[in-house]
Amino acid sequence: KAGVTQTPRYLIKTRGQQVTLSCSPISGHRSVSWYQQTPGQGLQFLFEYFSETQRNKGNFPGRFSGRQFSNSRSEMNVSTLELGDSALYLCASSSGLAGGLETQYFGPGTRLLVL
Amino acid sequence: QKEVEQNSGPLSVPEGAIASLNCTYSDRVSQSFFWYRQYSGKSPELIMSIYSNGDKEDGRFTAQLNKASQYVSLLIRDSQPSDSATYLCAVNSGITGGGNKLTFGTGTQLKVEL
Numbered sequence: 474k475a476g477v478t479q480t481p482r483y484l485i486k487t488r489g490q491q492v493t494l495s496c497s498p499i500s501g502h503r504s505v506s507w508y509q510q511t512p513g514q515g516l517q518f519l520f521e522y523f524s525e526t527q528r529n530k531g532n533f534p535g536r537f538s539g540r541q542f543s544n545s546r547s548e549m550n551v552s553t554l555e556l557g558d559s560a561l562y563l564c565a566s567s568s569g570l571a572g573g574l575e576t577q578y579f580g581p582g583t584r585l586l587v588l
Numbered sequence: 589q590k591e592v593e594q595n596s597g598p599l600s601v602p603e604g605a606i607a608s609l610n611c612t613y614s615d616r617v618s619q620s621f622f623w624y625r626q627y628s629g630k631s632p633e634l635i636m637s638i639y640s641n642g643d644k645e646d647g648r649f650t651a652q653l654n655k656a657s658q659y660v661s662l663l664i665r666d667s668q669p670s671d672s673a674t675y676l677c678a679v680n681s682g683i684t685g686g687g688n689k690l691t692f693g694t695g696t697q698l699k700v701e702l
Contacts, residue, residue: 506688516632516676516692528687563631567688574620574639574680577688579631 475500477566477580485586491552494583496564498545504528504569505547506577507539510561522547523569551585559587591615594677594693602701607664609696611677614658620680621653623662625673626695632676636662667700674698 478497486492498505506529507519518531522541541547545566551558561584565577592613601607609623620639624632636651638644638660644651650663660679664671674695681691 504688506690508690508692515694516678516690518689518691521688523687529689531689561631565688565690569687575688576622576634576637577690578634579624582631 477564477578479562479564479580479583481583482581483584483586485588486554487588488554488556490554491550492554492585494549494551494562494564494585496547496549496566496580498547498564498566499578502566502568502578503545504567504575504577505541505545506565506567507547507549508563508565509533510563510582511557511559516563519549554587556587559585561585591681591691592677592679592693594675594696596694597697598699599696600699600701601667603667603669605667605700607667607671607698607700609662609664609675609677609698611660611662611693612658613660613677613679613691615679615681615691616655616658618679618681621651621660622678622680622690623649623651623660624676624678624692625671626676627673635675664698667698669700669702672698672700 506521521529539549564580567575623635638651652661677693678690
């Protein structure tokens with residue numbers, strides 16, 4: 474099976490712009506979670522989507538949003554970019570059916586630099 | 589208080605030795621626990637998952653869980669230079685609402701020296 478894929482891999486934006494990141498989960502997986510990783514804060518949970526619905530949400534401002542399509546692919550959007558949004562954004566997929574007792578597999582990440 | 593705590597290291601061990609990585613968590617209702625390995629510039633890679641009290645072994649890796657003490661550990665036997673990486677402890681705190689919500693520790697940097 475192919476793994477989790479994320480596009481683009483690298484992105485440079487300027488403050489105030491918005492950005493959309495894409496994630497394709499492992500075939501058959503219906504849950505997609507997004508995480509932000511920074512040197513200062515580590516890995517932090519953004520949100521999880523399952524069957525096109527947001528099922529869990531982390532403590533991030535409303536500038537961070539996401540959605541999931543019927544084929545389980547997910548997009549994450551960040552509006553009005555700030556310098557502090559520079560980070561590695563990771564997507565993880567799992568079956569979504571094991572009540573939280575399942576393993577999440579991470580994609581390679583999208584590295585976002587905000588200038 | 590951080591929800592998942594790990595010693596940041598670095599933890600240095602000689603090649604062939606046992607590396608012991610520790611993690612404590614604060615959410616008593618957590619039911620699933622994971623160890624991920626992350627090489628510099630790469631994404632996290634699953635090493636072990638554990639759900640029940642006791643030990644779980646997979647090759648050179650053994651995960652230990654003690655829910656009463658809210659403690660998870662990872663032992664790496666016969667450590668190799670290729671094991672040098674940051675090890676992340678993660679706890680699924682999404683049980684209440686169902687689904688997934690991993691809370692990560694800050695990671696322990698392991699260095700295996702020749």
